[in-house]
Amino acid sequence: MSSKSPAYQANALWQKQPKVNAELFALTYGALVGELLHDIEAPAKITEELDRMGHSMGVRCIEEFLAKSESIKTQSFSETADLVKMAFKMFLGVLPEISSGDTDASYRVVFHDNPLALFVELPEGNQELEYNQLLAGMVRGMLEMLQFDVNAKIVQSQLRGDEVNELVVDLKQVLQEGAGEEYQDE
């Protein structure tokens, strides 16, 4: 692992972050989902709400994150894959694997350990609920601030019996050419 690799940098960043117990986080996130389950009937609507919350967290976090991960480049969409990799490590302590998507405007983020879902079993009748959608929303929010309008979709989840957790990021459009660059220069 070279000292410039995203994995190395991500680990160095992670060491410096203030942290809390992952169990407390999982229980708190569980309480949040539970509160939504209590208020909203349709699982699809809950997923939407988690996506919205994640989006707002991503928008909120990106500036500080970029300041901390100085050398990450995000001029092109494909370069944002490294940013997502580092963000997973910095926020969740988990380093995902990134692989190519079906097109150049797409990549896949695969992770095993999932701090959101410690102790979680989806209740009967809520198999449609995308419990990990917060992460998809965060990725969407972060990339939007870099002017990349994306679809971020959970396509595999261990909570539904899949072997891994997988998030696919698809570029819909670049909102403003070069804006990601300017953001970096600030």
Next chain:
Amino acid sequence: MSSKSPAYQANALWQKQPKVNAELFALTYGALVGELLHDIEAPAKITEELDRMGHSMGVRCIEEFLAKSESIKTQSFSETADLVKMAFKMFLGVLPEISSGDTDASYRVVFHDNPLALFVELPEGNQELEYNQLLAGMVRGMLEMLQFDVNAKIVQSQLRGDEVNELVVDLKQVLQEGAGEEYQDE
């Protein structure tokens, strides 16, 4: 700091815990409180709800926590102060100061850094909301499982302009004499 002191042990335990970013935790807890604000009008009711959630987390966490913090004794109420001290460190990464309460059946837990309340400002009109009540609920839940029925009350909060955060724990009754001991022996 002796190698048997609660502070030393708490630190050793903390090092071994799986963790997530404190910022992500604060934002998630903020989303939970926001969701409650959205659903419930009365701040006192929200505080009650946070207390209930904390209680259920405390009940859930205590067994594993005791298994990890082997040498902590909890036969008498006053001994539970060390447990609370260690629990704060293990879950929040924050080591509080403990001081005597007004009677033998009471102690005070004072802490400065508060991972729950990063970036938080109480909205106008919600000054009555006890944002940190989750922690009071957790303490109440943990001690209840050790057969100590307590009042746990936030009496100072930096969110309301106090210099520190302070939680007072008051023993109401011992639920079943000696039960804390047995629990430890399991």
